[in-house]
Amino acid sequence: SEYLQQLARVDPRVMYIPLGFSGRPGRADGKVSGKNTALQAIADDKPDFFVVLDQDEFYTKLDQQNINGLFQAFPTRGGFIIHKREIWRPPCWKDQPLLAHEVVGGFWQIPCCHLWRWKPGIRFDTCHNTPTGSDGRLMSQDYLDVRNRLPDAPQMIHLGYACDRVNRVAKIKYYDARGEAVDPKRKWYTESRAMWENWKPGMELPRGAKVIPYTGPIPEILKES
Numbered sequence: 001s002e003y004l005q006q007l008a009r010v011d012p013r014v015m016y017i018p019l020g021f022s023g024r025p026g027r028a029d030g031k032v033s034g035k036n037t038a039l040q041a042i043a044d045d046k047p048d049f050f051v052v053l054d055q056d057e058f059y060t061k062l063d064q065q066n067i068n069g070l071f072q073a074f075p076t077r078g079g080f081i082i083h084k085r086e087i088w089r090p091p092c093w094k095d096q097p098l099l100a101h102e103v104v105g106g107f108w109q110i111p112c113c114h115l116w117r118w119k120p121g122i123r124f125d126t127c128h129n130t131p132t133g134s135d136g137r138l139m140s141q142d143y144l145d146v147r148n149r150l151p152d153a154p155q156m157i158h159l160g161y162a163c164d165r166v167n168r169v170a171k172i173k174y175y176d177a178r179g180e181a182v183d184p185k186r187k188w189y190t191e192s193r194a195m196w197e198n199w200k201p202g203m204e205l206p207r208g209a210k211v212i213p214y215t216g217p218i219p220e221i222l223k224e225s
Contacts, residue, residue, distance in 0.1 A: 017041055031128035039123060039131075052114045056159045058219040063154035067115060070146065070153065078133070078142035079116040083155040085216045089162040090199045098162060099214050099222065106209030107192035113143050114156065155217055161196055168196050 001018070008016035019034050035052065042050065049071045059067075070080050088103040089096060112129065116122070121134025130140040146153040160171070172193050180186040192206045199205070 015041055032124045032126070035124045035128065035131075039118075042118070043120075046120075047118045049115065049117045052116070054160075056163060057114075058157045058159070058222060059154060060217045060219045063156075063217065066152055066154040070115065071117060074144055077117065077144045078119075078139040079113045080143060080153075081111045081113045081145040081147060082115065082153055083147045083216075084112060085155055085157045085214070087157065087159050087162040087214065088211050090196055091165065092200050098159075099157075099218055101211050102214045102216065103161065103205065103209055103211050106205055106207035107189055108209055111145065111147075113140065115154075157216065157219055157222070165197075172196075 004014065005016045005018075008014040017037055019037060039050075049067075051067060071077075074080075086103045086108040087099060088101045089098060093101070116131055116139060119133060122131050122139070124130075125132045127138065130138050133139050133142075161168075172190070175181075175190060175193065181190045188206050192209070195203075195205055199211075201211075205211070
């Protein structure tokens, strides 16, 4: 947050909107209100599209350009699901290079859409992952899954499972507080996340997930890591 605040001071293209901590009681309501605040801030600019970006998600410069290409190539699509690379560096591998392994399948194969076409009236309602269009429909009904379909489709590198232990534990507590640990349909999400702490080579991950060598793109900002 401090970095973005400093960047906004020297780069007029950057807008910094501090929100602080959310005290809203509903599940993920803080994310919903935060994203809607951002949508309100860009409404006057009427952008062609917007990208939802968390602090642990990275793109190469080429893939940033390829995002533009997707929206130009498929002008009727509301959004796109792209390949999300899940970097895997548990405590037993803390001395290995950051981009040595990734995890695929199971919980880590759940699709997530971050690229959305902007339209007047677009907003986030109860779902913090998928916006609602001005017609009241979730825009997930109008996205295109381009994973493994287009050779030049952008990819996102997610470091959520390679961060330090304090942040990993905080994430687990956050999702437990949302009720996922006791939700019959989502309990295995919590079980999958818990494997970050005690996984060792040879251990099985839930629902057939596998740890494999990382062979994906390396964002320029991470090449020195």
